[in-house]
Every structure is written in structure tokens, then in C-alpha cells.
Amino acid sequence: MRSFRCRVCENELFFGNSRCVACGTRLGFSRAERAIVPVDDDGRYVDHHGGRWWVCANVRLSGCTWVTTTQGGTCEACALTRTRPADGDGVGMAQLPAAESAKRHLVVELDSLGLPVVGRDEDPVGGLCFDMLSSVEENVVIGHADGVITIDLAESDDARRERVRVELGEPYRTMLGHLRHEVGHYLQYRLVTEGERLERCRELFGDETADYQAEIDRHYSEGPPEDWEDRYITTYATMHPFEDFAETFAHYLHISDTVDTAAAQGLVTIDPSAFSSFRDLVLGVWVPLSVALNQINRSMGKDDLYPFVIPEPVLDKLDFVASLATQGAGSGV
Structure with a gap:
């Protein structure tokens, strides 16, 4: 988590900041520039090439400050979420921002490492997407299947997550950790499919065709x-x-x-x-x-x-x- 500098006053900024505390400038995050950028009162950012960008429409829903090319539209990170709680699910909606924040962290991390983030808009069958589900009224199992990562939003609750961690005897349990683990399944599914790479993977990790349930x-x-x-x-x-x-x-x-x-x-x-x-x-x-x-x-x-x-x-x-x-x-x- 690197820090940035405000382009208006040079004050130090941090990933996720929506406003500079020194000069009051409203801020957005540009995935294209990997930088925090200033936006005007309408949420608009004009890049060095004259391109116009607007803060994501989900800024109030999940605290997303990423910019997108469509005014009133959602950003690339938010577009990866296929399912979220219904507006009337107060508990689930309150837990959503923490999960979405961790997801944005993950996307930038994958971008920085040069690892593919292929959404369902590019690959409707095996592209990456997230089902952010509330376990208020249903049992939610965290997992991955064919590019779909399912997250239990209840894991945003620190007390609940710590209780589960202790019950399972785990040394570590965080929302970001869940996302990193599940995206590992996704990248194996996308990148380790044949040839020498698959052979080497089996040498190190074992035969992935072994019966999973067994x-x-x-x-x-x-x-x-x-x-x-x-x-x-x-x-x-x-x-x-x-x-x-x-x-x-x-x-x-x-x-x-x-x-x-x-x-x-x-x-x-x-x-x-x-x-x-x-x-x-x-x-x-x-x-x-x-x-x-x-x-x-x-x-x-x-x-x-x-x-x-x-x-x-x-x-x-x-x-x-x-x-x-x-x-x-x-x-x-």
C-alpha cells in the first residue's frame, strides 16, 4: 500500500482517499495511471490527453472512488461484481464496502504484477466475476468455480471473523486473504492448463485431478x-x-x-x-x-x-x- 501525493498541494495521500485533508481537493483513483487524481465538484477528471473521466457511480454505495469513462457509470473494478445484496438487506449492504475495498486492492495488485483480470464482458464463460453474498438469510460458502468467486460478506465483521478463525484453528483470516486465495484458484484455472507449466505444477503441488470431495x-x-x-x-x-x-x-x-x-x-x-x-x-x-x-x-x-x-x-x-x-x-x- 504505497502512498501518493496530491497533484494540487503535494500533501501525502493514501489508497482509497476521496478528499485531500490539506487542500480539500476531491479525489479519484485512475486505474489507467495507477494514481490518485484530482476531480472537480462534478466528479470529473481530465487526463493529460484531454480524456474525460468521472468518479464511479458506486461512490456512495461502496465508497468506490475509481474513475470511469462513462458519466454516471461504474468503474472496471465494480463491474466485476456480478451479485450484491438487495438494497433492503441492511446488514449485507453495510458489510459490502469492506469487501469491495479489499477487491479493489486485489485488482490493483494483480495489475501491478502483470496478472490477467479478464472480466465477464470479455469472456462471458470463464471471465472473472464476484458474487458478494449476504449470509443473513442463506448459507454462503466462500469459493471459486469457473471464474466466479463467491464471498460471504459476513467475513467483513471483525468479531465474527475472529470467532471463526479461532474455531478453525487458523493463524490468519482476513477479507483480503480470502480474495487472494480465491483468485489463486482463478489464475490456476486460467494460466495452468497444459504443457510444461502444467507438468511442473503437478510435480510441486500434486495431481489436481484427484477427487476433490474425497x-x-x-x-x-x-x-x-x-x-x-x-x-x-x-x-x-x-x-x-x-x-x-x-x-x-x-x-x-x-x-x-x-x-x-x-x-x-x-x-x-x-x-x-x-x-x-x-x-x-x-x-x-x-x-x-x-x-x-x-x-x-x-x-x-x-x-x-x-x-x-x-x-x-x-x-x-x-x-x-x-x-x-x-x-x-x-x-x-
Whole structure:
């Protein structure tokens, strides 16, 4: 999460800001420029080429400040949401902004890494879309199927999410973490389909054609293998090769984003893009940085920021998922 500068007064801005607190300028986010831009009282932004953009129509619905080329229209990030709660669902609508904010973070992160975000407008059959569902009146299962990511908006509730985390014995559980995991399923579905890439994926993660339901049943009846810490990043990753891939991909995004943020804030002096492999970045920057961050959290009486250990086989897995990116670490926000 990099900071920006107000183009009017040079005050520091942060991703998601809708107004500069120093000069009062109204703001929008330009996906095309990867920048926070000033907009007028009508929500209009004129770019360097004379192109006209307007703040997303969902600014009041979900707090979206992204700009779009259509006045009164929705932005590219909001267009990815296929389903949301009904207007009369007060609980679901109150939970929607947090989920949409995390989704916008995810989209910018994927853009920065050069990973594809192909919506249903481009690919009606297998394009990416999100069903943001309220579990007020129905059971919602978080998951991915053929490009459709389903999110339970109740996960926006900190108290509920923490209760579930403790019940399941998880070391980490956030809305952004859910989205990173599920988009890992989507990118495996899109990018790991044939040839040497598929063969290498199977070498690292296992045969993804293994019966999924049978593996779920095995996992919940027997638990993870005793030596899981030697080969996996989490116990959930031991369930099935699909889950191992998604968990590893989520950690790739966790690490990439945090290292990039730390570099932008001056917490690390080494340029992340200087590393020739993700493995080297993990060993050279992430491991010492995460230890330091964990110690800082402990000094505040909080749990570790990154409560995970990365064994050697997981370094190989992280290297593989990082290879799916076309632009390396890039310049995220």
C-alpha cells in the first residue's frame, strides 16, 4: 500500500482517499495511471490527453472512488461484481464496502504484477466475476468455480471473523486473504492448463485431478499429515493440490505486497525488483523483515503479523506461482 501525493498541494495521500485533508481537493483513483487524481465538484477528471473521466457511480454505495469513462457509470473494478445484496438487506449492504475495498486492492495488485483480470464482458464463460453474498438469510460458502468467486460478506465483521478463525484453528483470516486465495484458484484455472507449466505444477503441488470431495473428507476426518510443516505453508494447503496452489498463491501476494510497501516506506533499503527469483526475495528480504515485524507486534502485545514458517519445498512452490506474473514485482500501491 504505497502512498501518493496530491497533484494540487503535494500533501501525502493514501489508497482509497476521496478528499485531500490539506487542500480539500476531491479525489479519484485512475486505474489507467495507477494514481490518485484530482476531480472537480462534478466528479470529473481530465487526463493529460484531454480524456474525460468521472468518479464511479458506486461512490456512495461502496465508497468506490475509481474513475470511469462513462458519466454516471461504474468503474472496471465494480463491474466485476456480478451479485450484491438487495438494497433492503441492511446488514449485507453495510458489510459490502469492506469487501469491495479489499477487491479493489486485489485488482490493483494483480495489475501491478502483470496478472490477467479478464472480466465477464470479455469472456462471458470463464471471465472473472464476484458474487458478494449476504449470509443473513442463506448459507454462503466462500469459493471459486469457473471464474466466479463467491464471498460471504459476513467475513467483513471483525468479531465474527475472529470467532471463526479461532474455531478453525487458523493463524490468519482476513477479507483480503480470502480474495487472494480465491483468485489463486482463478489464475490456476486460467494460466495452468497444459504443457510444461502444467507438468511442473503437478510435480510441486500434486495431481489436481484427484477427487476433490474425497480429499476434503479425508482432511476433515484424519487431519493434516504429521510432517505437513516440512512441505506446506498451512494445514489447509494439505487438503488438495488445488488448495495447496491457492494457499501458496495467497502467500505470494501477501509477501509481494508487504515487501513492496516496506520498500516504499523506507523500511527496507534493497530494491525488491533487484532479485532474480522470488525465492531469493523471500530469503533475502521477507524472512528478516517478517521476523522484525513479528517482534514489533509482540512489543505491542499483539499476535505475530506473519505467523508462518516457509520450508524449502514451499520456496519452490512460491517461485512457480511468481513465474505466472509477466512483469515481476512491478509498482503496486
